[in-house]
Amino acid sequence: MSTTELVLRLALTAAAALIATGLYGALSQQSVVMIMMGLELVVNGLLLAAGAFWWAGGAPVVASVLIVVLVTVMAVEMAMGFAVALALYRARQVDLTDDAAELAG
Amino acid sequence: MTALVAVVGALGAVAVVTGLLVFTVNSMARATFLLLASFVAVGAVLIGFGLGYLGTVVILMMTIEMMIMVVFMVMLMMNPAGLMPMTMVHNRRGSWAIALVVFGLLTTGVWLVPFPTPGPAAVGDPTLALGDALMGGQMLTMMTLGLALLATIVGTVAVAVSRR
Numbered sequence: 001m002s003t004t005e006l007v008l009r010l011a012l013t014a015a016a017a018l019i020a021t022g023l024y025g026a027l028s029q030q031s032v033v034m035i036m037m038g039l040e041l042v043v044n045g046l047l048l049a050a051g052a053f054w055w056a057g058g059a060p061v062v063a064s065v066l067i068v069v070l071v072t073v074m075a076v077e078m079a080m081g082f083a084v085a086l087a088l089y090r091a092r093q094v095d096l097t098d099d100a101a102e103l104a105g
Numbered sequence: 106m107t108a109l110v111a112v113v114g115a116l117g118a119v120a121v122v123t124g125l126l127v128f129t130v131n132s133m134a135r136a137t138f139l140l141l142a143s144f145v146a147v148g149a150v151l152i153g154f155g156l157g158y159l160g161t162v163v164i165l166m167m168t169i170e171m172m173i174m175v176v177f178m179v180m181l182m183m184n185p186a187g188l189m190p191m192t193m194v195h196n197r198r199g200s201w202a203i204a205l206v207v208f209g210l211l212t213t214g215v216w217l218v219p220f221p222t223p224g225p226a227a228v229g230d231p232t233l234a235l236g237d238a239l240m241g242g243q244m245l246t247m248m249t250l251g252l253a254l255l256a257t258i259v260g261t262v263a264v265a266v267s268r269r
Contacts, residue, residue, distance in 0.1 A: 002222065002224075003106045003107065003109075003110060004106075004222045004224040004225070005220065005222050006110060007106075007109055007110055007113050008220060008222055009215055009216055009220075010110065010113050010114050010117060011113050011117060011150065012211075012215040013117070013212055013215055013216075014113075014117030014118070014120060014121055015211075016207075016208055016211035016212050016215060017121040017124075017208060017212075018120060018121060018124050018143070018147075019207065019208075019211065020204040020205065020207045020208035020211070021121065021124045021125050021127075021128070021204065022124070023200075023203060023204045023207055024128065024200045024201060024203070024204035025127065025128045027196065027199070027200035027203060027204070028128070028194045028195065028196060028197050028200035028201075029128065029193065029194055030193040030194060030195055031133070031193050033133065033174065033177060033178055033181075034128070034133070034136070034193070036174075037127055037128075037136065037137075037140050037174075038128075040140060040144075041124050041127065041140070041143065044120070044124070044143060044144055044147050047147055047151070047163060048117070048120070048147045048150060048151075051147075051150060051151040051154050051156055051159075051160075052113075052154070054154065054156060054231075055154035055155065055156075055225055056220065056222045056223075056224065056225070057220075057221070057222065057223065058223035058224065058225075058226040059155075059225065059226045059231060059234075061234050061235060061237075061238040061243075062238075062243070064156060064159060064231060064234070064235045064238075065235065065238055065239065065243045065246055067151070067156070067159045068159070068235070068239070068246075068250070069246065069250065071159075071162060071163060071166060072250045072253065072254065074166075074170075075166070075170075075254070075257075076253060076254065076257045078170055078173075078174075079257050079258075079261045080257060080260060080261060080264070082173070082177055082261070082265075083260070083261035083262075083264040083265040084264060085177065085181060086177075086181070086264075086265040087264045087265055089181050090265075090267060090268075095181050096193060098195060
């Protein structure tokens with residue numbers, strides 16, 4: 001295995017671990033903000049993978065465009081997540097997803 | 106090249122360990138800063154790969170984002186400092202199972218798939234290449250992102266505004 005391949009596979013393994021960790025957090029946490037942290041970790045793993053492919057794949061410009069897209073996705077997710085958390089708190093004074101499961105009433 | 110193997114291995118490990126710690130510490134404020142550490146490690150790997158601009162953008166953006174997150178925690182959360190240890194998780198075992206299966210599948214793919222690796226190319230300035238692409242061939246991507254961000258601005262204000 002060449003060194004380039006080794007670096008690529010190491011980075012992708014770390015990215016897979018980040019994605020799995022984020023998935024665990026997003027599935028298991030009850031607090032809205034902690035769920036957002038899990039989603040952020042998933043995107044973090046994708047950033048790492050895209051960077052590794054850019055480096056190992058002969059620097060295709062689409063890989064760096066993908067990183068720009070991922071950074072934007074992160075900003076959008078964060079902004080909408082905070083807006084939903086705020087709306088939820090205004091309506092019900094709750095910060096846990098399980099407390100928000102009931103319909104309005 | 107061997108230095109890069111060490112750097113990617115070490116920073117990747119830092120990113121994963123701090124990522125795991127995010128969901129194990131009691132204090133949500135600590136969790137936020139651990140998440141920031143994870144992002145900084147990934148940003149540093151990007152810089153190590155030669156993507157200096159994008160790596161710096163990730164680090165700067167995440168630093169500010171995590172500061173905003175701390176403000177929200179203090180505003181809304183019942184236990185931001187973790188002074189009253191409590192578990193706020195559901196279905197922990199199922200979540201671990203799903204996460205481990207996903208990790209296993211992805212890692213198997215990572216080590217079995219023969220990736221075409223022409224290796225690092227001398228492209229000159231990757232930031233210039235990125236700017237050229239965004240203002241040229243990838244213009245549609247850029248316009249879509251711009252529109253999505255505008256929709257987010259309108260949407261967040263519409264959702265978060267007080268209705269009383």
